[in-house]
């Protein structure tokens with residue numbers, strides 16, 4: 325590293341001293357902490373993003389958000405050149421950077437890593453980092469810290485995109501690196517144009533009942549509601565009413581609102597009431613990368629009927645499968661040239677309700693499991709021609725491979741104009757343009773769900789009855805050291821502490837359709853317990869005893 329670069333880094337790093345005695349970890353979704361202690365970490369993440377840009381010769385993204393967490397928290401994560409999560413190979417370096425206790429150690433770390441990775445500091449290569457933040461008040465100052473980090477690397481520019489949803493930033497990085505225009509208007513236009521294409525491809529007169537266009541959306545008082553207000557102006561045919569938009573007097577970010585609250589607590593979010601009984605409702609999280617639907621079943625009821633990520637996954641899988649079935653009609657095709665063995669894969673985590681997995685498998689779909697966290701599911705889904713992934717908590721999308729999309733475009737040209745097969749191919753292409761290809765996105769996911777419900781002619785009640793969820797329960801156990809729990813097989817069994825898995829097995833065996841697993845959280849200092857059984861009473865008891873075992877083994 326040349327002297328000029330070293331001097332700039334030393335000077336700027338001295339403005340962002342790290343807090344004493346705090347250990348940061350680039351967890352499931354980047355660094356997260358109370359916002360007042362984050363400026364050094366965000367500054368250093370700016371340096372990291374700039375280095376990644378020099379290394380890859382591409383645009384890199386940096387997002388400042390703490391998603392569904394409390395408004396006083398914040399966080400930072402990096403979007404890699406492809407628009408997905410930062411390569412896991414760089415996570416140890418991210419941790420070292422965040423935890424370097426003084427500027428001198430920091431500079432040495434940077435110099436060593438740059439040498440090892442051949443990062444051309446001050447060379448001919450230039451770089452760029454695209455930055456976004458959610459609506460948290462602390463975001464503004466942290467954005468400045470991030471920009472200073474980026475700019476302290478010579479020849480790397482920082483482009484501030486202002487307030488964005490996390491998926492918008494990922495989308496922008498992906499598409500800019502493909503040479504496309506990526507303003508917010510481009511993002512909205514892509515969604516609304518493909519929405520219109522899909523609407524035009526809905527067969528007329530097939531729906532058994534008139535479709536209720538009204539949709540109520542809980543924006544978690546975060547960035548998603550505000551963006552949806554903008555997007556909906558371009559979407560005729562949908563009657564979207566956004567609540568909890570975060571405007572003055574509407575309430576606080578994520579406080580008794582939002583997808584995480586609705587999915588975990590199964591109660592009506594603030595802003596919804598008896599007048600909404602029977603209506604189709606959806607909920608986004610604080611940075612708009614999670615989506616769940618819900619239904620307020622009756623006036624007296626406190627709880628809601630939840631339509632979680634598993635059911636969104638099932639609906640989308642049915643739709644995709646149906647288009648593939650139409651396309652795969654060999655008799656009509658009359659030629660083997662079209663027999664492209666499309667590989668459709670469904671990716672879930674251990675949190676997927678067992679009833680959803682059974683349902684998808686009964687339809688003949690290939691279902692695979694990964695550990696919790698978008699980065700794992702996304703990577704797995706990308707192995708298929710069409711990979712559909714969703715976590716029960718509402719993170720997910722559908723990925724279409726380049727190869728499959730090329731094939732699809734060629735088929736659309738070849739197939740008879742207006743034929744059913746051509747329409748099926750066009751629907752798949754439009755769906756690939758609609759739903760975010762960089763990461764799970766509640767806004768594009770919501771619009772796709774809406775159009776698929778219309779295609780099916782389904783009410784939310786019909787959708788809900790696709791299968792009956794098994795009763796489940798989640799509890800968390802506070803422990804001294806969550807890393808003492810080591811799991812395997814996509815988090816379904818515990819390797820360490822020794823004996824804990826055997827204890828869980830004995831409990832599970834007492835119940836019909838019993839299932840339970842424990843895993844260390846990637847975002848909080850807790851061990852999480854998940855259980856399923858055939859009745860709520862049984863599952864509550866199962867979750868409770870498993871939690872007690874965790875406490876005993878880790879106590």
Ligand code: 16G
Pocket residue numbers: 352353391613696697698699715717719844845846847848852
């Ligand atoms: C983060 C992850 C999410 C995961 C959750 C688990 C992303 C974008 N988000 O929100 O995928 O389900 O963490 O949290 O990756 P936990 O480890 O605390 O249970």
Ligand code: MG
Pocket residue numbers: 391392609610611612613614
């Ligand atoms: Mg989120």
